[in-house]
Amino acid sequence: MLIAITALTVLFIVAVVTMLLRRQLQEKYAVLWIVIGVAMLILELVPGLLGWLSSIAGVQVPSNLLFAMGIAMLLGVCLHLSWELSRAEDEIRRVAEEVTLLRAEFEHRTEVVAPTDDAEAEPDDE
Structure with missing residues (x-):
């Protein structure tokens, strides 16, 4: 399951970059979506990170x-x-x-x- 989610996230980032290169998406929006995609990728590849962040934020789940x-x-x-x-x-x-x-x-x-x-x-x- 992790491989499928990671592949979808990478596909999402590639789609955003492709839209940016074809001038279908402006740079100011592409930066936002690329940052979101990279954050998703990091949270997927480092599973303990979300637990650590939730403990810092005081969120139980x-x-x-x-x-x-x-x-x-x-x-x-x-x-x-x-x-x-x-x-x-x-x-x-x-x-x-x-x-x-x-x-x-x-x-x-x-x-x-x-x-x-x-x-x-x-x-x-x-």
């Missing part, structure tokens, strides 16, 4: 510490993604306002340059 760390990590990821989403929405709003102003200026300049239909028509002197 090591798996409870693992779940608490996982929940804390997920909350951190959710907070970070919410922050990124807020920044992206602000940027989208700013760009939309800028495009609206440029479009209005373009339409105004087009109206000034282009003659109207009434001005083009020459009067008949017949």
